[in-house]
Every structure is written in structure tokens, then in C-alpha cells.
Amino acid sequence: MATLAERLETVWEPPRSVYSTLASVDHKVIGKRYLVTAFVFLIIGGVEAAVIRAQLTHSNEHLLSPEAYNQLFTMHGLTMIFWYAFPILSGFSNYFFPLMIGSRDMAYPRMNAFSYWCFLLSGVFLYTGYALGLGPDRGWFAYAPLTERLYAPGINMDFYTLALIFLTISGTVGSINFIVTAFKLRAPGMSLGRLPLFMYGTLTASFSIIFALPSLSVACVFLYLDRKFGTHFFDPGGGGSAILWQHLFWIFGHPWVYVVVLPALSFVSMIIPTFARRPIVGYTWNALGVVMTGVIGFGVWVHHMFATGLPPMAMSFFSAGSMTVVIPSAISIFVWLATIWQGRVVPTTSMLFALGFIFLFVIGGVSGVVTAATPFDWAITDTYFVVAHIHYVLAGINLFPVIAAFYYWLPKITGRMLSERLGKWNFWVMFLSFNLGFFPMHISGLLGMPRRIFTYPAGVGWDTVNLITSIGSYIFALGVLLFVINFFWSLRYGARAGDNPWDASSLEWATSSPPPPYNFDVIPTIGSRDPLWEERLGMGKRSSIHEGPTLAGPGKETLQTSTLDGEPVAILRMPEDSIWPFIVSLALLAAFYGLVASVWGLALAGGILTLFGVHGWLWPSRAAVEA
Amino acid sequence: MMRPASRPAHTLSVLGWWLLAIAILVVVIIGVLELIPIIRHRGSTLADTALVNTAPSTRWIVIGVVLTGLTLLGTFAYSMVVMGETVSPDERPALTIEITGHRWWWEARYPRTKSSMSFTTANELHIPVGVPVRLEVASADVIHSFWVPRLHGKIDLIPGVRNQFWIRADSAGRYRGQCAEYCGLQHSNMALYVTAESAEQFRNWLALQSRPAAAPQGSEAARGLQRFMQTCALCHTVRGTEAKGVMGPDLTHVASRETIAGAALTNNRGNLSGWVVNAPSLKPGTLMPRIDLEPDELHAVVSYLETLR
Numbered sequence: 056m057a058t059l060a061e062r063l064e065t066v067w068e069p070p071r072s073v074y075s076t077l078a079s080v081d082h083k084v085i086g087k088r089y090l091v092t093a094f095v096f097l098i099i100g101g102v103e104a105a106v107i108r109a110q111l112t113h114s115n116e117h118l119l120s121p122e123a124y125n126q127l128f129t130m131h132g133l134t135m136i137f138w139y140a141f142p143i144l145s146g147f148s149n150y151f152f153p154l155m156i157g158s159r160d161m162a163y164p165r166m167n168a169f170s171y172w173c174f175l176l177s178g179v180f181l182y183t184g185y186a187l188g189l190g191p192d193r194g195w196f197a198y199a200p201l202t203e204r205l206y207a208p209g210i211n212m213d214f215y216t217l218a219l220i221f222l223t224i225s226g227t228v229g230s231i232n233f234i235v236t237a238f239k240l241r242a243p244g245m246s247l248g249r250l251p252l253f254m255y256g257t258l259t260a261s262f263s264i265i266f267a268l269p270s271l272s273v274a275c276v277f278l279y280l281d282r283k284f285g286t287h288f289f290d291p292g293g294g295g296s297a298i299l300w301q302h303l304f305w306i307f308g309h310p311w312v313y314v315v316v317l318p319a320l321s322f323v324s325m326i327i328p329t330f331a332r333r334p335i336v337g338y339t340w341n342a343l344g345v346v347m348t349g350v351i352g353f354g355v356w357v358h359h360m361f362a363t364g365l366p367p368m369a370m371s372f373f374s375a376g377s378m379t380v381v382i383p384s385a386i387s388i389f390v391w392l393a394t395i396w397q398g399r400v401v402p403t404t405s406m407l408f409a410l411g412f413i414f415l416f417v418i419g420g421v422s423g424v425v426t427a428a429t430p431f432d433w434a435i436t437d438t439y440f441v442v443a444h445i446h447y448v449l450a451g452i453n454l455f456p457v458i459a460a461f462y463y464w465l466p467k468i469t470g471r472m473l474s475e476r477l478g479k480w481n482f483w484v485m486f487l488s489f490n491l492g493f494f495p496m497h498i499s500g501l502l503g504m505p506r507r508i509f510t511y512p513a514g515v516g517w518d519t520v521n522l523i524t525s526i527g528s529y530i531f532a533l534g535v536l537l538f539v540i541n542f543f544w545s546l547r548y549g550a551r552a553g554d555n556p557w558d559a560s561s562l563e564w565a566t567s568s569p570p571p572p573y574n575f576d577v578i579p580t581i582g583s584r585d586p587l588w589e590e591r592l593g594m595g596k597r598s599s600i601h602e603g604p605t606l607a608g609p610g611k612e613t614l615q616t617s618t619l620d621g622e623p624v625a626i627l628r629m630p631e632d633s634i635w636p637f638i639v640s641l642a643l644l645a646a647f648y649g650l651v652a653s654v655w656g657l658a659l660a661g662g663i664l665t666l667f668g669v670h671g672w673l674w675p676s677r678a679a680v681e682a
Numbered sequence: 683m684m685r686p687a688s689r690p691a692h693t694l695s696v697l698g699w700w701l702l703a704i705a706i707l708v709v710v711i712i713g714v715l716e717l718i719p720i721i722r723h724r725g726s727t728l729a730d731t732a733l734v735n736t737a738p739s740t741r742w743i744v745i746g747v748v749l750t751g752l753t754l755l756g757t758f759a760y761s762m763v764v765m766g767e768t769v770s771p772d773e774r775p776a777l778t779i780e781i782t783g784h785r786w787w788w789e790a791r792y793p794r795t796k797s798s799m800s801f802t803t804a805n806e807l808h809i810p811v812g813v814p815v816r817l818e819v820a821s822a823d824v825i826h827s828f829w830v831p832r833l834h835g836k837i838d839l840i841p842g843v844r845n846q847f848w849i850r851a852d853s854a855g856r857y858r859g860q861c862a863e864y865c866g867l868q869h870s871n872m873a874l875y876v877t878a879e880s881a882e883q884f885r886n887w888l889a890l891q892s893r894p895a896a897a898p899q900g901s902e903a904a905r906g907l908q909r910f911m912q913t914c915a916l917c918h919t920v921r922g923t924e925a926k927g928v929m930g931p932d933l934t935h936v937a938s939r940e941t942i943a944g945a946a947l948t949n950n951r952g953n954l955s956g957w958v959v960n961a962p963s964l965k966p967g968t969l970m971p972r973i974d975l976e977p978d979e980l981h982a983v984v985s986y987l988e989t990l991r
Contacts, residue, residue: 121867121966194864200841201824201866206785291842297825298840333734337743362827362836362862364845367769371762378754382747388712389746395719396742398734401726410716417712421705424754428701428761430768433835434683434694437827437862501683501698503831505862508870515858558728592735 059576062607067159067572069632078632080164081572085171086150087468092175093143097454099182100134101532103127108525114513124509125192126211130185132195133215137222138178140315140453145170145229147460148257148318150468152233154563154570155251157242157579159606159613162235165633165672166228172640173225177218180647184214191215194507196308197278199289199300204282213282213651216275221647223268223275230261238618242562244581244598245621251561251584252335255342256321259349260314266353267310274303283653298363305356312448313352317345319456320387320416323409326463327391329559330406331398334585334592337390344386351380361432370429377427384420388413403557404478408459411486415451419444422497437507440500446493458485458538465542466556470568471549477541485534492527495520560585565600577603578614581621635672642668687832687857687878688850690768694835697764704753768834771814771848778816779807783826783839783861785969786868787931787944792888799892801921804931806939807876810884811854817847824866830859830876838863851878858945867967873945890991894922895934898989906986909979917970920990930970937991943968955984 069075079085107127110119119127149167153160161167184190189211193202202212237250237258277288278300287293289300328335335341357365357373391413400406422444426432435441458481466472499520504511511517555564564587566575582597583589589598606612611629616622646661648654686692723731782789791802809815819828821839829836830849837847851857861872879887898904907923914933915925921934936942939949943965947953956963959980961970975983 121870125867193866198825198864201864206824206866297842330728331734332731333736334738336738337740340740340743363838363840364843364847367765371765374761375758378758381754382751385747385750386743389743392712392715392746393738393740393743395716397736397738398719399726399731400720400723401728401731402720402724403728410720413716414709414713417709421708424757425698425701425705428697428757428764430694430761430765430835431698431701433768433837434691434698434831436836437829437864503684503860505829505860507864510870588733591733 059605059607060571063573063576063605064571066607066609066611074634075632077637078168078634080160080168080630080632080636082149082153082161082164082167083468083570083572083574085167086146086148088171089142089146089149089174090468092171092178093139093146096134096138096178097143097535100131100139101535103131103134104528105532107131108528110509111511111521112525113518113522114511114515116510119509121509122192125194125507126185126190128507129191129194129215130181133181133191133218135449136195136311136315137219138174138181140449141226141311142174143457144257144260144315144318144453145174147322147457147464148233148253149229151253151464151563152236152257153240154467154566154574155253155561156237156240156245157562157575157581158236158240159574159578159611160629161232162240163232165630165636167232168633169636169640170225170229170232172637173221173228173643176640176644177221177225177647180221180644180651181214181218183648184211184218184651189214191218196304197300198304199278199281199297200291202278202282202300203290204285205290207282210651213279216279216282217647217651219275220272220279221643223272224643226264226268230264233257233261234265239615240613240627241616241621242579242581243603243614243616243621243623245616247619247621248339249581249584249621250342252324252338252341252345253318253321253561255345256318256324259345260317263310263314263317263349263352267307267314270303271307271311274300274307277303279650283650298360301360301363302356305359306353308359309356310349310352313348316448316452317348319412319453319460321345322456322460322463323391323412324387325559325561326405326409326459327394328398329463329557330401330403330409331395332401333394333398334560334588335390336393336397337386338584340386341390344383344390347383348380351376351383355380355427358427358429358432361429362436367429374427374429378424381420381424384416388417388420403462404473404475404482405459405462405557407479407482407486408455408462411482412451412455412459415447415455415489418494419447419451422447435500437505438500439496439504439506442506443493443496443500446496450489450493455485461538461542463557464563465545466549466552467563467568467570469546469549470552471545472552472556473541473545473549477537477544481534481537481541484537485531488527488530488534490527492524492529492531495523495527499524555587560588562586562600575600577601577605579603631676633672635668639665639668639672683831685832687855688834688852690771690834690848690850691832692852693764693768697761700760701757704757708753771816771850773814775816775848776810776813778818779809781807781817781819781828781839783819783821783823783828783865785823785866786861786872786965786967788828788872788874789822789931792891794888794892801892801934802919802932803891803935804939805874805941805945807874808884808887809849809851809876809878810881811851811878814848814850817849819845819847825863826861826865826872827863828859829862830857830874832857833859833876836862849876851876854878854880868944868965871944871946871965873941875941875945890938891935895920895990896922898986900985902982903986903989905979906982906984909975909983910986913973914983933987933990935990937988943970951984951988954987955980958983958987 280286287295354376358377504517552568580599586598615625642664649658686695780791794800819839821841826839827836833849857876859874917927917929919932942949
């Protein structure tokens with residue numbers, strides 16, 4: 056008689072082969088792939104930034120031609136915002152959603168694999184253009200009509216529209232998966248009020264994505280049609296509207312800012328209670344604040360357009376909206392402060408990154424308020440002040456929590472601890488150089504330096520601040536390198552992590568590090584928000600982690616529960632590994648190559664192959680039919 | 683923001699300093715609130731720190747959020763007052779200038795009551811000191827943004843849209859401006875200058891600019907005019923001659939300007955010669971093409987341009 060673990064192993068662990076590599080639908084495998092791929096994009100985007108900073112170090116530099124510079128800053132923006140900032144968060148969410156809610160996989164494992172392949176291949180598609188010298192060169196915001204064929208005759212911007220459309224497939228599919236997983240696959244007893252705060256961030260971001268991405272897709276489809284087929288959506292000469300692009304883009308674009316920060320905020324909401332040694336103070340406040348941010352985030356987009364000549368009354372509404380969205384962020388800040396005041400801070404590396412993040416979040420937040428004040432925005436919009444703001448937001452509020460999350464959760468993923476000593480160095484180098492490099496950008500903006508210029512004349516007084524910014528950004532890059540070194544060091548020399556190295560309270564720490572393919576031997580039953588602490592906190596032992604349904608049936612199974620209260624509803628039969636998600640995304644890649652190069656035969660073939668692949672994907676296996 | 687030279691720019695600047703002061707205050711307060719519990723428990727480790735089992739108190743969350751809300755309300759109210767003060771001038775503008783953005787230079791048309799006195803110039807505005815000036819802005823191609831930091835904020839120049847804006851200068855001087863909306867290859871080299879001068883100097887400038895170009899004196903300049911008509915006139919206008927092109931800047935008084943090429947180059951004989959024969963080498967991507975001229979032809983054309991004072 057095989058033990059429970061052995062039986063689960065045979066069901067959940069496929070034999071290793073090339074096929075199983077390409078066909079894997081295990082959320083942990085996909086999560087790791089997301090993390091590694093997104094981190095590689097971070098490094099690529101960082102190298103691009105380093106070249107940009109070399110060009111801007113002093114006035115009248117000729118290292119780069121204007122064309123090379125314009126491609127570089129566009130690729131830097133696209134890479135960081137679309138191929139790093141969100142996918143890295145998806146990586147954590149993919150890996151930890153099922154572990155935090157006591158499930159054995161995501162709700163739609165094959166769609167999960169498909170989402171990853173689309174993310175990877177859309178990045179490959181984008182960089183194909185760049186490698187051919189045809190990278191997008193009109194900025195990540197791509198304002199029409201500068202992007203129309205008349206003003207951008209190469210196929211550079213076709214790579215832009217199609218790569219983004221390709222990526223939106225990944226984002227949409229992934230978001231549906233997160234929502235259904237969080238609502239349907241929670242362990243029994245995990246009501247919405249016991250959901251780890253981690254999940255509120257990704258859940259809100261997923262809803263935002265579903266409502267925001269269509270606007271981007273539509274804008275990109277319109278632009279593609281304008282460019283390839285001569286429609287006039289954004290061409291004022293043909294009755295179109297240049298400003299329409301800005302509305303479509305920012306109705307997507309501003310919610311996207313919250314998409315790339317809310318999950319990161321909720322990482323911090325997990326890390327801070329662990330190292331303040333107490334349950335979070337103001338759980339409900341925090342959860343509601345995150346959801347509120349997502350909702351209000353849809354009512355602020357015009358603050359990107361205060362200089363376009365809109366009526367003052369319209370601008371005042373959006374200024375008010377932009378100030379209102381600060382309130383839920385303030386809630387988060389005060390929740391974290393209250394938690395560390397009412398706890399005992401243990402300054403691990405992860406905690407330092409989380410605490411450093413709070414400080415950067417405040418700076419990025421107040422500089423956001425400054426830009427929301429309409430008349431002052433006329434003075435600072437499109438200057439380096441906004442570049443400083445966006446970097447405090449995207450690096451401060453995304454990258455710092457991400458590094459905090461790596462120090463916190465990598466031991467769970469790899470089973471090895473990172474070096475705390477190198478980690479402290481890593482934090483201080485990154486934190487100090489970040490402020491050294493990016494804070495002076497505020498000043499260059501106030502001194503009148505516009506964004507997106509490849510050079511500037513001597514004598515306008517921008518040399519010194521730019522030199523400091525460049526130095527700071529290079530040290531910052533070294534800081535990121537220290538993290539990479541620490542990661543590889545830990546794989547070889549790191550101490551064994553054990554199940555729960557931080558003595559944390561949430562469910563992912565109840566299983567081994569790294570977790571087995573089936574996550575948990577038994578499906579746990581949850582009785583509180585802090586299942587691993589409840590005994591010591593005198594909540595009375597209510598959760599049950601080691602006893603419960605085993606679901607070790609002949610195929611992969613997990614439990615479905617009700618949306619609000621987490622009452623068991625059904626046993627779900629989970630799909631086996633499948634090569635079809637990979638094939639479908641390859642077919643899409645072929646179709647997009649056809650569309651960008653106007654090779655319509657290839658586009659058609661890719662389209663047909665996609666349909667064929669979906670057919671294969673949905674074809675039921677013999678085993679499933681017989682069961 | 684820095685060194686405002688006009689009433690609206692000064693108002694914006696005061697708002698800016700207030701906002702920054704509040705911002706810095708908030709950062710300091712939160713920073714201190716964050717540091718205190720860290721310092722209080724410095725040196726603690728996971729092993730020697732037991733879980734804290736006290737009832738959570740959310741009172742300070744409520745107080746913090748309410749204070750934040752009040753600060754935001756005050757900030758919003760103040761900024762709306764400033765918007766009311768700066769969005770349009772408080773007195774009737776003394777004159778209107780029509781500005782059209784081009785890749786990568788600024789066209790400025792001064793409409794006059796007598797239409798034959800109207801004229802067009804490029805990259806250099808002159809305005810009288812101490813009075814508001816109305817700007818009507820549009821674009822000939824892509825989106826640009828007009829911005830002279832010491833005089834006011836920004837206004838976008840959007841194709842298919844005619845936006846209204848205004849500036850004023852309260853002390854005489856020469857103010858640099860630059861395109862603020864990314865507009866392609868030479869976005870960085872799309873600058874302009876605004877010269878604010880006394881009413882009398884401004885009247886003189888208007889009078890000079892509204893005159894058609896004088897016929898060139900001297901045989902070299904005359905040959906230059908001839909050559910100019912064969913090639914340059916396709917794109918450039920010189921009032922008083924047959925040159926009526928509209929692709930490039932109006933050159934009727936080009937020699938009176940201090941800069942050329944979207945204020946990228948000082949206007950002197952060397953730069954002008956280089957620009958005429960091979961503009962793309964000086965400003966890659968410029969729509970001004972290379973012109974094949976023999977050396978003596980070039981000298982003649984430049985000599986002619988230098989007569990256009």
C-alpha cells in the first residue's frame with residue numbers, strides 16, 4: 056500500500072522529459088518561469104537605461120544618434136512597464152495563490168500555461184523588431200499622429216501595436232484565472248474575510264486589467280488599421296482625432312499604474328506583519344483601500360492631459376479624482392505604520408526592503424499629488440519631474456516590494472535561505488543609490504528639463520543634476536546585481552529553509568520548501584486569518600492543516616468552495632499536462648509575424664493553426680471521458 | 683518654477699513651492715513615524731521576539747487618514763483658485779500671435795488690422811513687456827507643446843485643434859522655450875526664444891518685420907537671389923519676391939534673427955552656410971534637404987540671406 060504522498064506524487068508529478076517541460080501546467084513551474092523571464096526583462100530594460108544615462112550624463116553628448124536614443128527610451132519604457140512590472144507580480148501570484156488558499160493548482164491550469172507562453176513570445180516578438188533595428192521609437196505612450204504611417208513610415212510601430220495586442224491576450228487570460236482561483240478554489244473555511252491580503256492586490260489588479268486592457272487593445276487595433284490599411288481613426292486630416300488616442304490610451308494607462316503597484320503593496324501587507332511579529336492592524340481597512348484604489352483609478356486618466364486645452368471645469372473633476380485616489384493609499388500607509396507601532400520590528404533584509412518601500416511610496420505619492428494640482432501640472436508635465444515621479448512609483452513601489460518578496464519567499468521556492476549579510480548590503484546600496492539617482496530628477500524637472508530629449512545644450516544648467524542622476528543609477532544597477540549574486544549564492548551555499556523559516560502565519564508556510572507538486576497532502580480547513588499563529592495568539596485552535604480531505608483519486612483533483620464563505624461545493628477534476636497551449640501561442644506568434652511584415656499568407660496560416668490548436672486543446676482525453 | 687518672469691508664472695511658482703513644502707513635510711512626518719518603532723526595537727531577531735498578542739487599535743489609522751483628507755482638500759481648493767487666476771488673463775490681451783508647430787520649428791504669425799501688414803516669422807517671438815499676449819496655437823503635423831517656463835505653463839499644439847493660451851512678461855529679457863511634447867527625431871532641438879521689450883522697441887520691431895524684403899544691393903547678393911529663386915523658393919517665402927513656399931520658415935527677415943534651425947544654431951555666416959548646403963548633417967532628420975550648390979553659389983545665396991534684415 057503506497058503512502059498518501061506517494062499516491063499524490065504519481066498523480067501530480069509527470070516524468071521529466073522535453074515534452075513535460077513544454078506541456079507543464081503546474082502553477083509553481085509557471086510561476087517560476089514568470090519570475091525568471093520578467094527578471095531577465097528587468098535586466099534588459101536596465102541595460103537600456105544605463106545606455107540612456109550615459110547619453111544624458113552631460114550636455115551635447117554624441118554617443119547615440121537621435122534615432123538610436125528614441126528607440127532606446129521607447130524600449131526601456133515598454134520593457135519595464137509591460138514585460139517586467141506586471142509579469143513579475145504575476146509570477147509571485149501564480150506561485151502563491153494556490154499555496155495561500157490551500158488549493159492544488161490554479162482554476163485553469165492550461166490557460167495559465169498559455170498566459171505564460173503569450174507573455175514570453177510577445178516579448179520575443181517585440182525584441183525581434185529591436186534586433187532588426189526596427190524597434191518602436193515613438194515612446195511607450197505612442198501619441199498619434201506621430202505614430203501614423205505618414206510620420207512613422209517604418210514597421211517599427213507595427214511591432215508596437217502587435218506586441219501589445221499579443222501581450223494583452225496573456226494579461227486577460229491570466230487575470231480571469233486569478234479571479235476564478237481566488238473566488239472558487241479556497242480551502243474550506245477561508246471566507247473572503249480570511250483571504251490573505253496578498254490576494255486582494257492581485258484580485259483588484261485582475262479586475263482592473265479586465266476593464267482596462269480592452270481600451271489598449273482597441274487603440275492598438277485602430278492604430279494598426281490606420282497604418283496598414285489607411286483608416287483614419289487618429290488622423291485629423293481624414294476626419295479622425297489625435298486626442299482620441301490619448302483618451303483610449305490613458306483610460307487603460309492609469310488603471311495600469313495601479314495594476315503594477317497594488318499586488319506589490321499587498322506583498323508588503325504580508326511581509327510587515329510577519330516581521331512586526333503581530334497580525335496586521337486594520338485588515339479590513341487595508342483590503343477595502345486596495346479595492347477602492349482600483350475603482351477610483353478609473354476616474355483619473357485626464358490628469359495625463361492637463362495641457363491639451365480641455366475646459367477648466369473638466370480638469371477640476373479629474374484633479375479632484377486624482378487627489379481622492381490618494382486616500383486609500385494613505386489608508387495602506389497608516390495600516391502598515393500602525394502594525395509596526397503595535398508590533399516589534401525584526402529588521403530582516405526583506406523587512407528593510409518593505410520599510411524602504413514605504414518611504415519611497417510616500418515620496419512617489421506626494422509628487423503625484425503635486426502633479427494632480429492642475430495649474431502646477433502645466434509647469435511640470437512632460438518634464439523630468441514626472442520622470443522622477445514615475446520612477447519612484449514604478450521602481451519604488453514595484454521593484455522594492457518585489458525584492459522584498461524575493462528575500463521573503465525565495466526560501467519557499469528554492470528551499471534555500473539567501474544571505475542576510477549580503478542582503479543588508481543589497482538593501483542599503485539600492486536604497487541610497489535610488490534616492491541619489493532619482494531624487495535629482497525632480498530638480499532637473501523644476502529647472503525646466505523636458506522629457507524624451509536625446510541631448511540638451513550647455514549653459515541651460517542641467518549638467519550637474521544629470522551627472523548625479525547617472526552616477527546614482529549606475530550604483531543602483533550594482534545594487535540589483537548584488538541581489539542576483541545573492542540568489543545564485545543561496546542556490547549553492549544557502550542554509551536549508553525548512554517549512555517556515557520566518558515563523559510566518561499564512562498557509563504557504565505550512566508545506567515543505569520547495570512544496571511538493573500537489574502542494575498539500577490534505578486540503579486544509581481554515582478557521583482564522585493567521586492559521587499558523589492562531590494557537591499561540593490564543594484564538595483557540597480552529598484551523599486544521601494536517602487532517603482533512605486527501606483527494607488522492609485516480610486523476611488530479613482539488614476542492615471547489617463557495618465564493619463568500621468558502622463552504623465546500625464540489626470536487627474538481629483538474630486537467631493533465633498539455634502541449635496545446637504552447638502550440639497555440641506559437642501559432643499566434645507566426646500570425647503576428649505575418650501581420651507585422653504584411654505577409655498575409657503567414658498571418659492566415661497562423662490564424663488557422665491557432666484555431667486548430669484550440670481544437671486540440673479542447674479535445675477530451677480518453678481517460679477523462681472514461682472517468 | 684525657477685525665476686518666474688511674469689505674473690502667471692509667479693503665481694504657479696508660489697503654488698509649486700507650497701505644494702513642495704507640504705510634500706516634504708508629509709515625507710518627514712511619515713519618515714519619523716516609521717523610524718521610531720524601528721529604532722525602538724533595533725537588534726531584535728526572530729528567535730528572541732515573541733508574537734505580540736495585543737488587541738489591534740485602529741484609532742491612529744482613522745486620525746491619519748482624516749488628516750490626509752483635510753490636507754488634500756486644502757491643496758485642491760488652493761490649486762483651483764490658482765487655476766482660476768492663471769487660465770486666462772485678467773485684462774484684455776494687447777495682441778494675438780498665431781503659433782503653428784512644425785517638425786522641428788515654430789511658425790509665428792502676427793496678424794495686423796491691415797492685412798498687408800501681417801507677417802510671419804519663426805522661432806523668435808517679440809512681445810511688449812507688462813501686458814498679456816494671446817496665443818492661438820495649432821500644429822501642421824504632429825502634437826507639439828509650447829512652453830516658455832519663465833512666462834507660463836504649457837499648452838499642447840494638436841493637429842485639428844486650435845487651442846488658446848496666453849503669456850506675459852513683466853520684465854524685459856530674452857526667454858528660452860522648448861517643445862515639451864515628444865514629436866519625433868529632433869524633439870530635443872525644437873526651441874524658441876521670446877524677447878520681451880519696451881512698447882517702443884516692440885513697435886519698431888513690428889514695423890521692421892512687416893516690411894517686405896528690400897531688393898539686394900551688390901552683384902553677389904543679386905546672384906544669390908537668383909539662385910534662391912531656383913531652389914529655395916519652393917519651400918520658403920520671402921515677402922516682396924516671388925518666393926512663396928510654405929514648407930519651411932518665412933525668411934523675409936531671417937538675418938534679424940539670432941538663431942536658425944529651431945534655435946539649434948546661432949545665426950552666423952558659418953552656421954548659415956553649413957545649414958544651407960547640408961542641414962541634415964547638423965540636425966539629422968530635419969525636413970530641410972541637402973542642397974547641391976557650387977561654392978560660389980553658396981556664398982551668393984548666403985550673402986543674399988544676410989541682406990534680409
